[in-house]
Structure formats: structure tokens, C-alpha cells
Amino acid sequence: MVAADRVVxxxxxxxxxxxxxxxxxxxxxxxxxxDDDRDGRATAAGAGIATPFTRRDRGPEWTRLMFEAMRxxxxxxxxxxxxxxxxxxxxxxxxxxARDEAEAATLPEVLERAxxxxxxxxxxxxxxxxxxxxxAVAALHPLLAPAAGxxxxxxxxxxxxxxxxxxxxxxxRRLGVEERHGRAELxxxxxGVQGVRVxxxxxxxxxxxxxxxxxxxxxLEPLGLRTGTVPQRGQIVHARNPARAPLPIASTVDETYLLxxxxxxxxxxxxxxxxxxxxxxxxxxxLHELLDRGRAFAPGVAQAQWLEVRAGVRPISRDGAxxxxxxxxxxxxxxxxGLGAHGLTVGPHVGAWAAALADGVAGPVPAALSPQRWVA
Numbered sequence: 001m002v003a004a005d006r007v008v009x010x011x012x013x014x015x016x017x018x019x020x021x022x023x024x025x026x027x028x029x030x031x032x033x034x035d036d037d038r039d040g041r042a043t044a045a046g047a048g049i050a051t052p053f054t055r056r057d058r059g060p061e062w063t064r065l066m067f068e069a070m071r072x073x074x075x076x077x078x079x080x081x082x083x084x085x086x087x088x089x090x091x092x093x094x095x096x097x098a099r100d101e102a103e104a105a106t107l108p109e110v111l112e113r114a115x116x117x118x119x120x121x122x123x124x125x126x127x128x129x130x131x132x133x134x135x136a137v138a139a140l141h142p143l144l145a146p147a148a149g150x151x152x153x154x155x156x157x158x159x160x161x162x163x164x165x166x167x168x169x170x171x172x173r174r175l176g177v178e179e180r181h182g183r184a185e186l187x188x189x190x191x192g193v194q195g196v197r198v199x200x201x202x203x204x205x206x207x208x209x210x211x212x213x214x215x216x217x218x219x220l221e222p223l224g225l226r227t228g229t230v231p232q233r234g235q236i237v238h239a240r241n242p243a244r245a246p247l248p249i250a251s252t253v254d255e256t257y258l259l260x261x262x263x264x265x266x267x268x269x270x271x272x273x274x275x276x277x278x279x280x281x282x283x284x285x286x287l288h289e290l291l292d293r294g295r296a297f298a299p300g301v302a303q304a305q306w307l308e309v310r311a312g313v314r315p316i317s318r319d320g321a322x323x324x325x326x327x328x329x330x331x332x333x334x335x336x337x338g339l340g341a342h343g344l345t346v347g348p349h350v351g352a353w354a355a356a357l358a359d360g361v362a363g364p365v366p367a368a369l370s371p372q373r374w375v376a
Contacts, residue, residue: 001202004030006358009184009196009219010211011035012043013161013343014336016168017351018209018358019177025359031177032205034184034198040233040280042213045312046161046344047236047259047267049249050089052125053114053153054342055096061368062321063117066342069349070125073157076348083174085167088160090262093127093248095141096151099297103253104148107131111151127155141250143241143258143300150250158249158259161344168348186210188223192331207358209334211351214278214315216337225330227323228374229338232316233276235286236269237294239304256293258301266304268294270341274316282311316340319373324350325357325365328372334358335371 005026008019011033023031050073052066073089080087098104114129130152132140137147173179182199186208195204212219214231247260259267271286287309294301317323317338324336336354339346356362367373 001204004032004195004203004205006031006207006209007196007203007205008033008209008211010213011037011169011179012041012211012213013165013168013347014211014339014351014354015209016165016172017348018211018336018355020168020172020175021352021355022358023172023175023177025355027175032180032203033172033177034180034182034196034203036183037181038215040278040311040313042234042312042314042343043161043165043347045234045236045310047257047269048088048159048161048344049094049156049257049259050125050159050345051094051153051156052121052345053117055110055253057113058320059368061366064121065322065349065369066346067117067121067125069346072349072352074124080167080171083171085170086163087167088163089157090246091155091157092246093152093154094156095137095248095250096153097137097144097250097252098148098150099145099252101148107149107151114151114153123155125155125157126153129153141247143247143260143298144250145297145299152248156249158261159344160261164344164348184219186219186223186333191329193223193333205332207332207334209336209354209358211336211354213337214313216315216335220335223330225327226374227335227337227371228318229315229323230318231276231278231313232340233271233273233280233311234269234314234341235271235282235290235309235311236267237287237290237309238307239266239268239301240264240307241266242303250298252297256297258294258298265307266301268301272341276313278313280311280313282309286311314340314343321368322346322350323369323371323374324354325370327375
């Protein structure tokens with residue numbers, strides 16, 4: 001048996017953010033991250049839109065969480081760069097594009113909601129929302145088809161999920177977080193979790209943080225617990241942009257998006273495949289859908305040079321909200337999952353929040369986000 005103070009299960013953006021926060025709060029303790037390197041994790045496949053505002057209203061708790069996540073990024077990105085690590089974070093702005101007059105007619109209402117949220121939570125990660133006309137859209141994003149207008153959010157960032165997770169991991173390892181590779185099982189006794197078992201060896205811990213994405217409920221099943229999280233496959237296409245310049249993120253009402261990074265990489269996506277199970281491989285059907293939608297939205301991508309298609313399994317919550325915190329009757333366990341398509345937006349913040357909950361220094365989690373809502 002090996003003893004640790006805290007164990008984090010899951011090596012994605014949430015898990016490494018939690019591990020880093022745990023060790024920075026108390027550098028003397030032993031923190032272990034357990035990861036099984038499985039294919040299909042959402043962090044590595046995500047496109048990387050870091051924004052607190054979404055066209056669809058997700059309710060007050062989600063909204064507050066996402067704006068708080070922007071303040072976490074604002075503090076985290078310079079810390080990582082000061083440590084010599086590149087998180088792949090670029091502020092490029094975002095265009096919520098209206099492709100026809102019917103969609104353009106909805107923009108004033110979207111602008112009003114965005115302006116109201118900014119007035120309440122601040123401009124970090126959004127900027128001052130502004131409605132722009134078709135001429136401005138064409139000037140801001142030459143790859144797009146002619147549009148009827150757009151809502152411009154000038155301070156939205158795009159982030160490379162692999163880069164930011166790698167940076168979090170590198171800093172955590174540098175400070176002393178240990179890493180174990182293997183399939184974890186929770187070790188429980190009585191009413192509490194006492195650690196994890198990894199390849200036959202028990203790692204005892206006072207608290208285990210489970211940030212295993214779509215696989216979280218597999219870990220919890222032997223304990224008779226669940227977080228309402230199910231897998232949803234998502235596919236995105238990566239190509240080389242002939243313009244080789246950062247452009248604003250562009251997205252449509254049906255949530256087709258286009259990202260153009262400063263290194264010339266172009267990202268087009270996504271698919272949202274609810275019946276995929278845990279199959280993470282890219283499919284011809286998904287690829288066909290992406291290319292059809294992408295070329296209709298942005299004909300300029302036709303000249304982009306193919307790089308790859310990425311596929312991953314998002315942890316989607318059955319009620320649309322993330323699950324974060326403790327179960328009332330289970331000691332030694334914190335869960336953090338169900339972030340869906342917003343994992344790269346809120347992942348660092350949720351990881352830090354989970355770490356604070358593990359240490360008992362965080363305030364109560366809203367009932368709308370608590371795992372207790374899944375207890376029958």
C-alpha cells in the first residue's frame with residue numbers, strides 16, 4: 001500500500017488543474033494523479049473556444065460558473081507563461097453569424113442578453129458585445145460565405161486543449177505532483193472512499209477527486225453512485241489555413257464553428273453524436289457532415305490543406321449542467337464532470353474548485369450543480 005494525501009483520477013484539463021491547485025495550497029503534501037491514457041478523452045479532441053457567453057441561455061448557475069472561469073484563465077495564462085510554458089491561448093474575438101435575414105432578426109435579442117450578462121459579471125472573456133453588418137463580417141473574416149450580420153464579442157479567446165493541459169501537467173509535475181498510469185478503481189469502506197487501486201496496488205488517500213470525464217460513472221458504479229453523465233462523441237477537422245493568420249472564431253445558430261489559429265491551423269466542427277457510446281473513432285458519416293456544413297458556412301476553407309480529424313467523447317450531463325462536489329453520505333470523494341462541450345472553457349476553474357472542495361475551503365456548491373441531485 002502507498003499513502004498519499006490527495007489522489008486525482010483523470011489526466012485531462014480538470015484533473016491537472018485540480019492537482020496543481022492541491023499542491024500549491026500545501027506544497028508539503030503528496031498529490032498523485034492517476035490516468036489510464038485511454039483514447040477518446042474530450043480534452044485532447046476539443047476545438048478550444050474559451051467564452052462565457054453562449055447563444056443558448058443555460059441558466060444562472062452555468063452562466064456564473066462560466067464567467068468565473070474566465071477570471072481563472074485571466075490569472076492562469078500569465079502564470080503559465082511566466083513559468084516558461086505555452087498554454088496555446090489567443091484572444092481573437094468571436095462572431096455569432098447570422099446567415100440570412102431570419103437569423104439576423106434574432107441578433108438584437110442575443111445582443112441584449114449578452115450585454116445584460118456583461119453588465120452583471122464583467123467583460124472578461126467577452127468584451128463589449130456589438131452587432132455588426134454584412135460588410136463588417138466580410139472584412140473581419142474573409143473565409144466566410146456572405147452573411148446577413150453578426151454579433152461580435154471582441155475579447156473571446158481560443159485555446160489549444162492539448163497545449164493548456166500539457167502546461168498544467170508540466171507545472172504540476174515540476175512542483176512535485178506524482179503521476180501513475182493505469183486503470184483506477186475506487187477503494188471504499190463503510191460510508192467513505194479511502195483511496196484507489198491501480199494495477200493491483202492500493203494508493204490510500206484522505207480524499208479522492210474523480211475527474212474522469214465521460215467514464216466517471218463507470219468508476220462510481222461499484223459504490224452505487226452516479227453523476228448523470230453519458231458519453232457524446234464529437235468530431236472536428238484540422239487543416240492548414242492558406243491565410244496563416246489568426247481570425248475571429250466564427251459560429252452559427254446550429255453551432256457549426258470555425259477557428260483559425262495564428263500558426264495557420266484551421267479547426268472546423270463539431271459533430272454531436274448522442275448515441276455514440278464510448279466509441280471514439282472518427283467516422284465517414286461524421287466527416288461528411290462536417291465538410292458539408294463547413295463549406296456552406298465558409299467556402300474559403302475549400303483551399304485549406306488537410307491535416308487530421310480528431311474525435312473524442314464528451315461527458316454530457318443528462319440535465320445539461322455539470323456535476324461538481326460531494327455526495328452527502330460519502331466521505332473522501334469529490335466529483336467533477338459533465339462539462340459537455342464547455343470543458344476547455346471551464347475546465348481549469350472547475351479543477352481548482354474541486355481541489356478547494358477536497359480541502360474543505362470552498363463555499364457550498366449550488367444545488368443545480370451538486371452530485372446530490374442524482375441521488376434517488
